[in-house]
Amino acid sequence: MLKQSHLFTHTKKEAPKDEVSKNAQLLIRAGFVHKEMAGVYSYLPLGLRVLTHVERIIREEMDAIGGQEIRMATLHPADPWKKTGGWDAIDVLFKLKSRTDNEYALGQSEEEIVAPIAQEYAFSYKDLPIALYQIGQKYRDELRAKSGIMRGREFGMKDMYSFHTSQEDFDTFYEVVKKSYITIYERCGLTAKVTEASGGSFSTKISYEFMVLTDAGEDMILYCETCDYCINEEIAKIKEGDACPKCAKSSLKSGKASEVGNVFDLGQKYAKAFEFMYTDEKGEKHYPIMGCFGIGVTRLMGVVAEALSDEKGLVWPTELAPYSFHVLPLLGKDADVNARIMKEVDTLIATLDRKENGVLFDDRTDMSAGARFTDAELIGIPTRIVISEKSLEKGGAEVTNRHDGTTTIPSLESLTA
RNA sequence: CGGGGUGUAGUAUACCGGUAGUACGCAUGGUUUGGGACCAUGUUGACUGGGUUCGAUUCCCAGCACCCCGACCA
Numbered sequence: 001m002l003k004q005s006h007l008f009t010h011t012k013k014e015a016p017k018d019e020v021s022k023n024a025q026l027l028i029r030a031g032f033v034h035k036e037m038a039g040v041y042s043y044l045p046l047g048l049r050v051l052t053h054v055e056r057i058i059r060e061e062m063d064a065i066g067g068q069e070i071r072m073a074t075l076h077p078a079d080p081w082k083k084t085g086g087w088d089a090i091d092v093l094f095k096l097k098s099r100t101d102n103e104y105a106l107g108q109s110e111e112e113i114v115a116p117i118a119q120e121y122a123f124s125y126k127d128l129p130i131a132l133y134q135i136g137q138k139y140r141d142e143l144r145a146k147s148g149i150m151r152g153r154e155f156g157m158k159d160m161y162s163f164h165t166s167q168e169d170f171d172t173f174y175e176v177v178k179k180s181y182i183t184i185y186e187r188c189g190l191t192a193k194v195t196e197a198s199g200g201s202f203s204t205k206i207s208y209e210f211m212v213l214t215d216a217g218e219d220m221i222l223y224c225e226t227c228d229y230c231i232n233e234e235i236a237k238i239k240e241g242d243a244c245p246k247c248a249k250s251s252l253k254s255g256k257a258s259e260v261g262n263v264f265d266l267g268q269k270y271a272k273a274f275e276f277m278y279t280d281e282k283g284e285k286h287y288p289i290m291g292c293f294g295i296g297v298t299r300l301m302g303v304v305a306e307a308l309s310d311e312k313g314l315v316w317p318t319e320l321a322p323y324s325f326h327v328l329p330l331l332g333k334d335a336d337v338n339a340r341i342m343k344e345v346d347t348l349i350a351t352l353d354r355k356e357n358g359v360l361f362d363d364r365t366d367m368s369a370g371a372r373f374t375d376a377e378l379i380g381i382p383t384r385i386v387i388s389e390k391s392l393e394k395g396g397a398e399v400t401n402r403h404d405g406t407t408t409i410p411s412l413e414s415l416t417a
Numbered sequence: 418c419g420g421g422g423u424g425u426a427g428u429a430u431a432c433c434g435g436u437a438g439u440a441c442g443c444a445u446g447g448u449u450u451g452g453g454a455c456c457a458u459g460u461u462g463a464c465u466g467g468g469u470u471c472g473a474u475u476c477c478c479a480g481c482a483c484c485c486c487g488a489c490c491a
Contacts, residue, residue, distance in 0.1 A: 010442090014441080019484085037483085038483065092491085140490085142489085143488080207491090264491075333450090366450080369450065370452030371452080371454085372453090386451085
């Protein structure tokens with residue numbers, strides 16, 4: 001339980017004029033994030049809790065499909081980057097020099113680091129497959145940061161790397177991860193489309209992007225409303241209005257979308273660069289096949305803020321909410337009634353704080369009710385519980401659902417059950 | 418990186434070549450308390466550097482920062 005009077009952040013009536021994107025405006029106004037510079041944000045108590053919940057969901061789903069969590073360095077030696085060619089080829093790679101002119105890179109993706117780590121342990125086919133993942137900061141030297149926390153120069157990302165003895169084994173795992181990703185987005189309150197896209201700079205094969213329709217997105221996708229066909233317009237050979245090539249039942253629609261994840265078949269590129277080979281049953285040596293699976297953790301939070309919020313403020317899905325219950329007592333002039341309200345509130349909090357993501361307690365009873373309601377709506381906690389003389393007369397507490405705005409008045413006994 | 422725009426208090430803004438004004442916030446006191454309450458008092462400011470000028474926050478130049486469009490995008 002957190003007392004709101006204790007929370008060091010406050011809501012703001014106005015967003016800074018240099019923030020245009022909805023996600024940044026709301027997150028700043030509600031005190032979830034603080035902007036350091038273009039594309040770089042710090043996460044404050046409420047924002048960090050949301051981020052932590054996104055990470056927890058991802059961790060659970062990655063563990064469930066056999067991922068093993070590690071934490072790699074973000075300050076990298078230049079050598080592996082030079083070995084794979086990334087040092088010169090990847091223009092977003094931040095490069096730096098020490099006082100003694102040694103060269104380093106900041107991690108923008110970590111194939112160069114993870115491949116040698118896997119190589120240190122995977123000598124035999126018996127050691128494979130392996131799926132290693134981490135959740136941490138990434139750095140990209142973007143020419144233009146934009147869209148609040150959705151495209152930054154420093155951002156949070158989950159990156160998983162897998163190593164396999166055969167294409168079939170990789171393909172199987174590829175499908176497992178795709179399903180797992182869809183589950184993650186659902187738990188985050190979003191519907192993501194699996195979208196065919198280009199393989200980028202390191203693969204000639206197509207990759208899959210996970211796209212959420214939102215005007216704040218940077219990509220245009222073509223999708224079918226009948227089946228799950230979806231393709232990024234950058235590689236599409238068809239156009240809006242054409243019949244769906246998969247089901248032929250609908251004509252394709254075009255929409256703006258934000259990429260909240262991607263999966264790549266990296267083949268043997270990195271294994272070859274590092275001479276990473278394992279020994280098979282016959283004693284022969286082979287390069288493993290490698291996959292890369294990313295989810296932009298901070299961008300995901302930004303897309304949720306964009307997609308779910310309304311004119312009153314943020315709206316958090318159940319699992320991501322910084323707190324699940326916003327308890328808000330309203331006091332009057334009668335000291336006895338006030339004492340009773342606060343006693344009921346104590347009991348209620350003791351129960352609710354053990355459930356889901358716990359309680360934010362608006363103990364600022366000296367503030368006007370309107371200001372506190374407005375704050376609550378801006379912060380976007382899913383369930384608001386008001387206890388007042390009025391609510392007690394009606395038989396309990398007023399429970400308002402932030403998602404649909406409906407209010408019910410259950411008894412206090414049922415709430416503490 | 419190409420193009421465009423903007424830099425005034427914690428935030429949003431106004432005016433101005435000559436003492437920088439307002440609102441919100443914040444502080445103190447008092448009155449309030451079911452939809453961003455009110456009164457009083459107080460508090461805080463011209464991105465950096467150069468130039469023009471008697472005098473620059475204002476005009477000019479450069480730099481920096483931020484935003485937007487495009488390009489780019491593991």
